[in-house]
Amino acid sequence: MGDVPMTAALAEKPTPTPPPSAVPSSRRKQRASRRLPCKLGPYTLFERIGYGGMANVYLARQKTELGAYRLCVIKEVLPELAHDTRMAEMLAEEARITSLFRHTNVALVHDLGRDGDSLYLAMEYVEGYDLRELLRRAAAAKVPFPVAYSLLLVGDVLRGLDYAHRMKDERGAPLGIVHRDVSPSNVLVSFEGTVKLCDFGIARAGAPGGVETALQGKAGYMSPEQARGEALGASSDVFAVGIILWELLAGRRLYKARQGESLLDASRRAEIPELPSRGLPEEQELFGIVRRALAQDKDERYPTAAAMLRDLEVYAAKTRMLASSIQFGAWLTQHFGKEVLSERRARQRAIEAIERGPVAVITPIGKRARPANGNAAKTNTNHTPTPPTQRVVPRPEEKAPAPESGVRQARSEGPAERERRLAKKRRRALKSQGEGKAPMKVAPREASEGGYAGAILLLAAAMVAGLVMLQLTAGG
Numbered sequence: 001m002g003d004v005p006m007t008a009a010l011a012e013k014p015t016p017t018p019p020p021s022a023v024p025s026s027r028r029k030q031r032a033s034r035r036l037p038c039k040l041g042p043y044t045l046f047e048r049i050g051y052g053g054m055a056n057v058y059l060a061r062q063k064t065e066l067g068a069y070r071l072c073v074i075k076e077v078l079p080e081l082a083h084d085t086r087m088a089e090m091l092a093e094e095a096r097i098t099s100l101f102r103h104t105n106v107a108l109v110h111d112l113g114r115d116g117d118s119l120y121l122a123m124e125y126v127e128g129y130d131l132r133e134l135l136r137r138a139a140a141a142k143v144p145f146p147v148a149y150s151l152l153l154v155g156d157v158l159r160g161l162d163y164a165h166r167m168k169d170e171r172g173a174p175l176g177i178v179h180r181d182v183s184p185s186n187v188l189v190s191f192e193g194t195v196k197l198c199d200f201g202i203a204r205a206g207a208p209g210g211v212e213t214a215l216q217g218k219a220g221y222m223s224p225e226q227a228r229g230e231a232l233g234a235s236s237d238v239f240a241v242g243i244i245l246w247e248l249l250a251g252r253r254l255y256k257a258r259q260g261e262s263l264l265d266a267s268r269r270a271e272i273p274e275l276p277s278r279g280l281p282e283e284q285e286l287f288g289i290v291r292r293a294l295a296q297d298k299d300e301r302y303p304t305a306a307a308m309l310r311d312l313e314v315y316a317a318k319t320r321m322l323a324s325s326i327q328f329g330a331w332l333t334q335h336f337g338k339e340v341l342s343e344r345r346a347r348q349r350a351i352e353a354i355e356r357g358p359v360a361v362i363t364p365i366g367k368r369a370r371p372a373n374g375n376a377a378k379t380n381t382n383h384t385p386t387p388p389t390q391r392v393v394p395r396p397e398e399k400a401p402a403p404e405s406g407v408r409q410a411r412s413e414g415p416a417e418r419e420r421r422l423a424k425k426r427r428r429a430l431k432s433q434g435e436g437k438a439p440m441k442v443a444p445r446e447a448s449e450g451g452y453a454g455a456i457l458l459l460a461a462a463m464v465a466g467l468v469m470l471q472l473t474a475g476g
Contacts, residue, residue: 071125105160107198131184148323150248156195162305182240183221193329219263227267242293281319
């Protein structure tokens with residue numbers, strides 16, 4: 001697959017290599033995982049696709065009531081947190097909130113369940129990567145992330161947020177939902193080019209935000225008011241989206257903790273460096289959008305996700321940096337999708353084979369198969385087991401006794417035996433013609449039903465025919 005055609009402005013301008021993941025893969029602490037494949041409630045887990053500080057994330061299959069299968073994502077809470085009341089409340093809140101959502105850019109939640117000591121959430125499966133993993137792979141492969149795709153991705157995140165912010169209850173009252181954890185790990189990107197926002201586990205619908213609630217989330221993507229533990233509104237999520245866009249354009253992480261301070265302290269300061277020039281068309285207009293999204297003063301910031309989205313769409317249309325989901329998906333598949341898709345399909349086929357069970361049950365030679373009811377078969381003391389290497393020759397069928405007339409009746413034969421017998425007679429007839437002998441007539445099976453008597457008559461007829469041919473030859 002060749003490169004996807006782009007606008008002239010995008011093709012000519014270089015794009016930065018995206019920032020790597022927050023923690024290099026070589027330094028990440030590997031968490032314990034289930035031995036796969038395994039069952040968890042009605043789901044069959046067969047691949048771990050991610051993990052975090054609170055849960056392992058698996059790819060799973062579920063069999064529906066009609067016998068069909070569907071893929072889904074299972075977020076299983078870590079064992080040490082599975083009985084934590086606050087964790088259970090967070091998952092229940094996520095399931096409650098997202099059960100109301102029906103939007104292209106928001107991932108759906110199917111189920112919340114408990115299996116023994118395990119607490120899990122079943123979600124919609126998006127075949128691709130989260131943005132954190134996608135950027136890590138792009139940085140490792142030194143693949144620049146085109147600016148047009150960055151604008152498309154951020155625009156889809158803003159659409160999902162705007163939908164969530166405007167949600168109302170059954171009476172038409174605003175729910176006041178704030179995501180509070182907008183970050184690359186919660187932005188799912190599929191190989192079809194679709195972008196979905198997930199993990200509303202710490203979102204709050206109509207609940208006051210205290211210090212403990214506000215500090216939940218990732219410090220590297222917090223607004224300054226969230227890092228200080230203040231009350232949050234929709235503009236806090238807009239600030240987090242501004243950080244993602246800043247990092248996509250700069251090719252590095254925004255917040256850097258000074259010596260002796262934490263990343264949370266850097267979020268409280270919210271010092272935003274100027275973006276480096278990339279020679280993009282109308283570059284200062286784009287940088288102005290980023291600066292407004294990252295304004296420390298909430299009154300100077302975009303008040304809603306929809307307001308920021310409008311400015312981005314105007315800029316993209318003016319500079320012809322418009323990209324479609326189809327183009328984005330083709331680019332993702334070309335650079336990152338082929339290997340992972342083939343591996344994932346192979347695992348899925350293996351799981352299907354395991355669920356179907358063995359194609360046959362093999363009984364070793366020389367051993368008697370156990371009855372289906374599980375009772376042992378009665379042992380024949382006079383029976384000598386057949387050695388595995390001994391060839392078993394079937395017993396020849398007994399010949400039927402001759403009738404009183406003295407002529408033995410021909411045994412019945414099947415169609416296959418009849419064809420073999422007639423073919424053999426035809427070969428003999430052809431051989432006789434080659435040696436100059438009189439041709440042998442091959443009569444159909446119905447003419448030879450008389451057994452040996454019929455065969456003698458046929459032989460006599462053949463001899464008469466041969467004598468006639470000899471006389472004719474001598475007379476000529």
